[in-house]
Structure formats: structure tokens, C-alpha cells
Amino acid sequence: MKNKYIIIPVFAFLLSMLLYSCEKNAVQIIDVPVSGAQLKFFNFGVNAPIVNFYANDTKVSAALSATGSESSTTGVAYGAVYPSVNSYAVIAPGTYNFKGQRPSTVSTDANLAISTLNTSVQEGKNYSLYLSGIYNASAKTIESFIVEDVLPPVDTSGGYVRFVHAISNANPFNLVLKNTTTGAETVVATNIAYKSASSFVKVPFGIYELYCRYPNSSTNVISRNGTSAVSVIKANTYTFSIRGDMTVTSTTATNRPFIDNTPNR
Template sequence: MKKLQIVLVALLLTTLLYSCKKNGVQVIDQNIEAGSPQIKYFNFGVNAPSVNFYASGTKVSAALSATGTESTSGVNSGGVYPASNYSVLKAGSYNFEARLPSTATADPDLSITSLNGIVEANKIYTLYLCGLYTNKKSDAFLIEDKLPAVDYNVAYVRFVNTVPNATSNLSLYAHNTLAATGVDVLVAENVAYKGASGFVPVPVGTYELFARYPSAPTVNVISRNGTSSVAFVGGKIYTIGSRGDITVTAATATNRPQLDNTSNR
């Protein structure tokens, strides 16, 4: 708990410092209280541009250039803000938006999504920009992150599905590369688009990850293996997020289907 309080104080100080700079991240009500909601923002929109996130008209994510002005690049497609832990809001109802940077060459400050959501005290959330970016619009959804108590003997893992055009729901399997047997562990089953599983304990180790259709539980639809295997560390909490265009087969295409691994704590 003490470590969490220190992290929150650091995040608040960072926000206050940025708020003093032109185009920096602004503070939503200076009276941030203990137990304020925490939130993380993902840009998983397929082919979406870089964006900054806003809550009821106030910028809550941004990058500054060396000159102190807003960078032309915000949270890129496939990116997350903040990179670790969460940012803080005051409890309440918000209209969340993703906007192109004000310094973008084309369509500066354009809002490409709008989502109404409520964030409550002592709760943790993640907002996902998702869907196929068409007609300068993307989709979005907000979920609550019910983080389990820390257990240093295991890692906790959940699965969030943001692939908009898969032919059915997806299940997530994990294969321990050092296990004596070749059995795959079912982490999450039959997760719909914009859906999230609960966090489940997974033994510490290095894993290959596979998303599969429930109707074909041995056929890999999305793979993360070989040199892109992930390490699950004891005491850590992870979200595996599927993203991308399921129809893309090019191995290096930026919009290909992928499995993202992000630590929640």
C-alpha cells in the first residue's frame, strides 16, 4: 500500500508539472483525493492515428516536444498511456474522447471517438480505443480493472479482446516454454469483442501465447511465440490484449493481429 501511495503521489506531481506548460496535460480539478479513480488508456484502433485522450474536454494524456509544445505524435496505434501503472481522475461522469494532436498536419484536434463513462472512487479502469478506423472514426469501451491481491508465488493474467473482425469470440492459451509437458493452459475462454476475462493465477515462467476460436481449440488464430514469448513474474499482474485486423496475414504489417502484453501492476 505504501508503494502504491508513493506511485500515486509521483503521478500527481508529474501531472501538475505538465499542467504548467503550454499544451501540457491539464489537471482535472486540483482537489484530487485519496481513493480517486485510476485509469489507463490504450490506442488499439486498427490503422488509427496517434491521439491524445481527453476527459470532458480536459486533456489527460499528451507528449511534449523538445520545444515545450504539444508533440505531433500522441499515443500511437498499439500504444498505452501511462506506460506503467495508472493516471488519476476525480470520481464522476466523463465524456472521454480521443483527438488528434493540435499540431497534427491534417485534421488537428479532430475527435475520432466519444464515450460517456462513470469512474468511481477506489476503483481502477482501462479505456480502449478500438475498432477499424474508418471515415475518421474509431470505437471505444471502458472496463473496470478488478486487480487481485498481490501473490509473489504466481502471476495474474487476464485477456481483453479488441479484434473487431474476428469470425467469433476468442480464447487465450499460454504455453510454458520450460514445462516438462506440452499442455497449454487455458487462461480465458470465449471472450467477445470489447470483452475482458477475470484475472487468473498463472505459474511463474516464460510463455508462448495463442488466441484461438472456441470451436477450434487447437488452431492458433493469433500467436506470440519464439523470440516474442513473454515472462510472467511472481507478484505481477498482466493484461494480454488482442488487437489488429484479423484479415491481415503479412508478418510485419503494423495492423496485423497481435497479442499485447502490458503489466497492470
């Protein structure tokens, strides 16, 4: 399956012979492999406002704009991922201060960085950066962490899945997949703690219910089943992440514990 990459402006000069120029807030999507480090950005901080993601002072996530003006409403909202499709943003390798930053056009807290994370990214590697935990409305801060996405080779005989834990007030979990046709259960991740990720595991293609259980327990603590069951397609790779607040018991609240399904490719 062909990967798509989103190139941020600081990297665009390397492609000047291939792409038309664009204004400062735009991004480019191309279908050919490129050099650099590849990143996905998750706003999974409970109650966090809309943000744009920056690497130092260069915007990595942005809506296409015909005017050059930043949108106050188009950013990465809680529960959203950028890029949202099975692609990555591409930046030059190096050490960055990654920021989740409020848009410049909002009436309150314009350009405020609610989260910062200083870390290095390497050539040819893939990463996922998460805003996580529960937003501190007084300090106007949220936690963040980054994990490497060690993508397996493309395999047409099955799909690959992994588990990322982004709920700050939850204990470590196992992730269990239940095939909706056979009823067979497979434990794909064991004892994964907050701000941690499991390795990618191969599973047969099919439709699965997802269950988070505490180690040595058969009780489903977080579930994704019924009409929310997920399809694992052969040759594809998926990240199942948990977000939310474990104290919320509503089954419909936005900030309830939830299992997200994001394709990596």
C-alpha cells in the same frame, strides 16, 4: 510491488503541498497512493492516427513539455498504451466524455475527436479504455470501449493475467498459455467476445507462449511465441490484449492480428 500513478492537471491542486507546479501539458508521476479513479488508455484502433486522450476538456495523456506547446508527433500512436509502464493516470471520480483527440498542432484535423465515450468512473477503481476496431478514414471515427481492471491482491506465489478482445472482425476467443519449460497448457480465458475482458487468473511464474483459439478448437489463430514469448513474474499483474485486422495475413504488417502484453502493476 509499489504502484506509480500519473496525475492529470485537474487533480494537481490536491497535491499542491507535495509537488512543484507544472505547465498545462505536463503530468506528474508519484510513488504514493492517491485518491481517485485510475485509467490506462490504449490506441488499438487499426490505422488510427496519433491521438491524445481527454476526459471532457482536460488532457489525460501528454508528453512533458518545456514550452507549454503541444507536440504534433508525441501522442499515443496505434499499438501504444498510456501510461506505458505499470502505472495509471488518476482523475477525480465522476461521469466524463472520454475522447481520443488529434493534437492541436497537426496540419489536418487539429483537435478533432475521432472517438468519444461517455461513461462514469468510480473512486478507488481501475479501468482500461481502448480505441478499437478499424479506423473509418471517411468519417474519421474509431470505436472505443472501457473495461474495469479488478486487480487481485499482490501474491508473491505467482502472477495474474487476463485477456481483452479488441479486434472488431474476430469471433470470440479462448486464450491459452503454454509454459515454455514444461510444455503445460493452461486456458486462462474462455469465449471472450469483442469489447470484453476476462477476469484475472493466477498462473505460476515462468515464460509462456500465448495462443488465441476459437472455442472447441485446438488451432492457434493468433500466436505469440518463440522470441516473443512473455515472462510472468510473481506478484505482477498483466493484461494480454488482441488488436489488428483478421483479414491481414502478413506476419510482419503493423495491422496484423497481434497479442499485446501490458503490465497493470
